[in-house]
Amino acid sequence: MYNTTYSGWIEDGDFETGTGDAWNWYNLSPAYVTQSTDSTLDTYSLNMSIPNMDNGSAYARTYEIFPSASAYHALYPRMNIIELDWKYNDTVGAGPSQYAYLRLQFTNASTYTVLMYFGYGTDTIPGINSTSTYYISMPGFGSRDVWQHSEVDLYEICNEFNFINLTLRRIDLYIYQGMYDAGVELLVDDFRMMTYPTSDPTFEYVDNWGNYDPFTGWLKYSGTGDISQSTESHGGHYSANITVENAMDGLFRNGLYIDVDSALGTDFWWYLDDIQSTGVAYASIQMEFILSGMNRYIHYVLGKSAAYTTTNDTSIKYILVDGFNQTGTWTHLTRNITADFEIAFSPSTNDWYMY
């Protein structure tokens, strides 16, 4: 696999479906959230607006929350890039308290927030930074009523505020209007994230805050095995060591929504240290897909005992990989995932993705 962007990561980031099933939102009237045909990608953009008000205040918030199994990370430069198109407008001269921002919420044991302002009534960034909240400008800040394209390296932001090894759990778009005889409008389109599907595939980064155990971005199947960071590595300093005895355990990451792509391949080094020949024993790399709403699985079997049988059926296909059952050497697993899937399940449409 490779660094890329998938529509499932920032779901409905093109804002073409107005069903609201991907983004959550709430508002204080007369602020509203809708679609606009003033767009940069396809037909619609997100439209968060507050019409001219003669008293009171209003706001609207649109947000997505990422579960820990599919949350995002920015552990090194350009590991995670957010891109979006946006257009901001307010009432010039009406005063300070009219604005819109993108809010990024990172967590370890605590929550850290970065507010990136698209615009502010007086063209100054409000707020005083604290150890948990930072106020900065979006590239293009100060422009009004003209589409901007912004690209943000999340690592740069994290690094600037000394956010080390945090997890991005939530993104918000927010508008506020507290001035009389003034309105605010924010349009957003083509909101996407570019990163690696498995967050940290190097197993160099451990999580010290209980979000993950031990590897950042990965969850354990059962916790009944012994999963640890080993200094015996193929790349970098460490690898993931999964050892089980009378148990079944592993590491997983899901909620990836990786679309069909002929270049989709595995690029993975494995080392089988020991495998018992008696009883049921096996080691495999498993991939789960959704095909027309049905779960489908490919198990790349690295090694197994004779008692473990691999019988293909309508939902599971087993593939014994090159180097199967060899121990004591690093082996590169390079499979064309798309080709393997098409041979295994003969999909008649492109209605499938890796889950």
Ligand SMILES: [Ca+2]
């Ligand atoms: Ca659009």
Ligand SMILES: [Ca+2]
């Ligand atoms: Ca490594």
